[in-house]
Amino acid sequence: MRRLLIVIGAAAVVALVVSTVSGAPFVGVLLALLLGAVILGTGWFFLRSFATPVPPPPEPGTLRRVKLTYRCPVCGAEVRMTAADTEDPEPPRHCMEDMELVAPID
Numbered sequence: 628m629r630r631l632l633i634v635i636g637a638a639a640v641v642a643l644v645v646s647t648v649s650g651a652p653f654v655g656v657l658l659a660l661l662l663g664a665v666i667l668g669t670g671w672f673f674l675r676s677f678a679t680p681v682p683p684p685p686e687p688g689t690l691r692r693v694k695l696t697y698r699c700p701v702c703g704a705e706v707r708m709t710a711a712d713t714e715d716p717e718p719p720r721h722c723m724e725d726m727e728l729v730a731p732i733d
């Protein structure tokens with residue numbers, strides 16, 4: 628809330644200077660600056676959400692041993708998963724698609 632007041636105050640000061648120097652209407656310059664600040668803040672918010680770091684990998688002892696085979700429904704490639712954080716992990720992706728569970732191997 629305090630940051631918002633600081634931004635509005637700074638925009639009002641800049642708008643006053645710009646409108647005095649250029650002769651443009653004060654309200655128009657102020658609205659343009661505030662709109663620019665809103666757009667910049669929105670973009671900054673989304674950029675920060677992209678920059679959120681990935682959580683650290685689990686401890687080696689907490690991983691479960693699994694033997695699952697997955698097949699890619701597009702190209703037919705198969706992979707075997709030998710460790711996962713749960714007994715029913717999410718399938719890996721290949722060719723932009725979720726791979727299909729073939730059969731648990733005992």
Ligand SMILES: [Zn+2]
Nearest residue numbers: 699702721722
């Ligand atoms: Zn594939």
